[in-house]
Amino acid sequence: MGNARKEKIQFNTPSNIYVVKNGCPVTYPPHWHNAAEFTIILKDGCRYRVSDTFYELKKGDVLLIWPHQIHETVSIPDNAALFVQFSSAIIENSLDLVSISRFLYDCHYISASKEPELAKYITQEILEIKKIHELSDPLSETQCKLCIYDILLKIGNHVLAEAKKETSDDLVSRKRSWKYIHAACNYIMENSSDNITQSEVAKEIGLSTYYFSKLFKQHMNMSFPAYLANIRVRSAASLLLDESISITECAFQAGFQSTTAFNKTFHDITGYSPREYRKLYKQ
Structure with missing residues (x-):
């Protein structure tokens, strides 16, 4: 994943949602973007990689890519997938979603065989977003955002339910x-x-x-220090997109008390140094 590059996603102002219109590319190199990307699988044989995990998806499955996550389309058949991308602000402006981001951002694969209702629901909502987007109604952006929030609520309830299974409390x-x-x-x-x-x-x-x-x-x-470190690294990653801000300034603005701690923590969590991460964005 070391040769990953930055994919620039241009949202049509003032919309924060983009829907692929002509089918997903059959292959796409490792990249990342400051947006979430949800993909529904229309044919068997779709192969993706998220960070260092490989996924081979079948028809009906759903792949979830969250902001700043490196991913790759290894290979898919023609017209085998459809995706929607939406600004990270949609998540970041809801503190309840941010508070469970630890669970959301670890959820990448919704299996149609294991979670049929959830996979079907997300698929239907994304198809509805595509339909709304194509109609270009004056209120289409708000309608699409409502669909996105409905999806996020479903996924949020799903990951919380999975987390709660691990506790024995009443x-x-x-x-x-x-x-x-x-x-x-x-x-x-x-x-x-x-x-x-x-x-x-x-x-x-x-x-x-x-x-x-x-x-x-x-x-x-995870422990409190680990969670705080993840929040700060995510904040620093957003700051690094602005080249007018020095790496040292990014560290302190994100809440780190030293550049040494920042560099180590950033690399431990992302796999890249802050300088490498910024370079990836420039590419």
């Missing part, structure tokens, strides 16, 4: 716990550029530091 306890986690994630997202601590977040939501640490790891499948 339903009432889980709901109470998730309220704390949701509040914590929102607070982290809004204050990630500051030098916030686990104790500060725990106090903000009304829990002891020890219990918050335990609860957070149980529900998010």
